Amino acid sequence: MVRRLTPLNPELARLASAQRGFLTVAQCRNHGLDHRGVARRIASGWVRVDEVVLDTTPDVGSDPQVRRLRDVERALLRAGPGAVAVGLGSLALRGCWGLPHRFDAKAVRRTGTDARGSAQHAVGRTEIVGGRRVPSVPEALIQSLPHLDRLHLVAMLDWALHTGCLASVDELLSLSRGRRGARRLKEWGHEANGLAESQLETWARLQCHDAGLPPPELQVAVHDDAGRLLARGDLGWRMPDGRWLIVEIDGRSVHERAEALLADRHRQNALVGTGRVMILRFTADDLRREGYVPGVIRAALRVAMGLPAGHSATA
Known part of the structure; x- marks a missing residue:
């Protein structure tokens, strides 16, 4: 006959929650859970991390x-x-x-x-x-x-x-x-300059620097005809005709949510609708492809500057 576990002491349960699922052996003992009680919990799913720490939620995911x-x-x-x-x-x-x-x-x-x-x-x-x-x-x-x-x-x-x-x-x-x-x-x-708002923006900027691209402006403010701020672009290059080439780096944890995608689309439409902005969008996966992000930016700058094939925009 399998012996059912008694509910965990409420104070001990709150402590485990506050400690991200962990308890110490001493904490268990101080709340009335002796070594036999701990052993039964381990048999039912807890994990003994070491001689001090117990994991009550070992399957919390891989975030x-x-x-x-x-x-x-x-x-x-x-x-x-x-x-x-x-x-x-x-x-x-x-x-x-x-x-x-x-x-x-x-x-x-x-x-x-x-x-x-x-x-x-x-x-x-x-x-x-x-x-x-x-x-x-x-x-x-x-x-x-x-x-x-x-x-x-x-x-x-x-x-x-x-x-x-x-x-x-x-x-x-x-x-x-x-x-x-x-x-x-x-x-x-x-x-480092403190202007980036995520690590992806920093890494994109460093890749562009290493590729010899002209240094971008960061957090570029784009306004409508009435002077109202529409958005700030992560990285931007001013093109010879006065327009901006804006580069947006989309973080997976934020920009893949449905509401974020909708907001991004509205924002991009507003920017492009000014007639003064070109937009390139990249993701974390794009940054992992060696040379890809600066290569695309270089090609866009070359076209904007009217350079013939074989010439490149460099600093």
Whole structure:
């Protein structure tokens, strides 16, 4: 005869929900769920992550943002009460864009040691974000430097500048002296300007730069004949006849929703209807095709400039 599970203690259930599906063995014990009760839950679907943490919702899906936040939560619980999420994990908690698809989320005790007592990151001043303790954004960026390539670093700097979490790249350069990854910041940091509104815009701009295209204007304001703002284009090039070539980068999570597609269509019709705008639209998948986005833009600029075949628009 299979023994039915009793309902989970309501306080413990609320705690698991607040901790993105995770509980610690100690939390279970403190709420009346002993090792035999935990074992029965594991037999019914819970997963023992390690000697400290239990996962009560192992089948929550594969959304990258959900997965990142759960990784951070697990690291915090494993490090113990009062732990600090550091580096990339702390930036994920803040909603930073441009993060690597996968990374090793880390959390440390206030002393700067991990769950094993090994020295890790110097923590310094901390803040509370969403109920979790994190370092300042400049410190978290510096902690992340060794794990970032150019595309991710510039996108994350754009986020920090755009949101006002970082005053300037020079501030970060000063703080990073003598730290791991400082050379990367010195080499690539100047490419961030804080005008992008997503990592895809940053990556499109960098691809165009690397391809030798003229630098675009960013967040180009387009007005109707009455001077009313119709929209802002992600990237724009002013053509010889005074028109704009506007490039729009569509993020999958936003622009594939039906209401977003409808709004985009109305917006595009309004822009093209002015007679002063040409529009090219690209997606994240387009950016993954090496050379595709700058190649299409170059061809459009060449036609707009009246250049013969074989000539290209370059900076």
